[in-house]
Amino acid sequence: MLTKVKMPLPDLMSAALALDESVLDVDQVDNLIKFCPTKEEMELLxxxxxxxxxxxxxxxxxxxxxxxxxxxxxxxxxxxxxxFRQQIADLRKSLNTIDLASEQIRGSDKLKEIMKRILYLGNMLNQGTARGSAIGFRLDSLSKLTDTRATNNKITLMHYLCKVIASKSSYLLNFHEDLTTLESASKIQLKTLAEEMQAIVKGLEKVEMELTASESDGPVSMVFRKTLTGFISVAGAEVGSLSLLYSTVGKNADALALYFGEDPARYPFEQVISSLMNFVQMFRRAHQENCKQAELEKKKAQKEAQAEKCKSSKSI
Structure with missing residues (x-):
């Protein structure tokens, strides 16, 4: 590591104590930490x-x-x-993604309409049974739309749903365009964000502790204390703002589960997003398959019509 250092060792330490990011990057600083002498080595020296x-x-x-x-x-x-800056920026971006996804899902009138049609379809199929007058359904039930098949085993309930919507409410087919952050949100785990938030808070606490401890260091830490004091002032405000956002996003994530009638403790945000993401993918795939099938049937009909026309011509 030292062979890569192109400056005198006293200058290296001066840059480190000045917290000068223009001289040392995070990899170099982490290497310095890795090669700090042990107690035994210090005693020998x-x-x-x-x-x-x-x-x-x-x-x-x-x-x-x-x-x-x-x-x-x-x-x-x-x-x-x-x-610090990058960690704050990354965490804020993830939190904003979750918040926007929750807002888009709850604010999508098209998604609401599709859910109503799914409920109606379920009640129609279960007419005459105890399940034929349901006022709602579990999000997990969305996956069953591809499991239920027609008697000919060729199409699923999802295909039928898409076909009905395409013929009677085609404006709903692009409902996924209301949910632009759904895919990004599906890649985020709230547990990971909680760990990142805790790491930032605890990291800042350790920074403050070192600033307090360095007050008795004397001249050697004078520049360090001055630079660190300015950093803590800015960082404290940033962490305060981020903590507030984190709390708000957590409440909105729970509210999303409640919006679908689910218990956030049993059906957390990640599960809600995953169910909706899978539904969007299955819906779009079924609609595309319907379109391809319709095109094939159209070509087949045209071919048969042409054959019939040729047959009629020969008869004449």
Missing amino acids: KGYTGEKEKLGKCEQFFLELMKVPRVESKLRVFSFKIQ
Whole structure:
């Protein structure tokens, strides 16, 4: 690692203590953390009384690190600072995606209309039974639309639904265009976002703890404290804003499950999104298959008509 360092070791440490991102990137800082001396190595070097120049570059590097109190902690602070903006941006983007997906789903009149038609279709098929007057259905039931087949085993209930909608309410066929963030939201796990949010909050707490501890370091940490104070001021506001967004998005995610009559504890946001995503894919696939079948039947009819025409001509 040290062979790649193209600057004097004192300058390297000055850049690290200044938290200067223009000199060191996160990989370099993480390497510095990885190669921090152990307690045993520091004890050995403390006992060295010879000339510093006679030591190897690695030992000289260790001596530079040992000049700084809690050097590993400071380097971890630096690593956190470098990654902070991107982590905040990525988490905010994911939260906004979830929020927008929830808003689009609940706000789609076309999706509501399709759900009404599915309910009507189910009640029609179950007419005369205990299930023939349902006022709703579970989201899991959407997958059964492709499981239920006609007696000829050629088409499914999904094909029939698409056919009915195409003939009577064709404006509903593009309902998926209301749900532009559904696919992106399907790739996000709320548990992962919770872990990322916690990591940012705890990371900032450690940064604040190191700032407090460094007050007794003396001149060696003067630039470090000044730079870190400015960073904490900005980062604190960012984390506060993100925490508020995280809380709001969590409530909206639960509200989405409730919107479909599901219990958020048993049917979480990810499951709602997954069910809807699968439904959209199955619906579009069935509609495409219907269109292909209709085209084949049209060509077959034209071919038969042409054959009949030729037969009539020969008869004359």
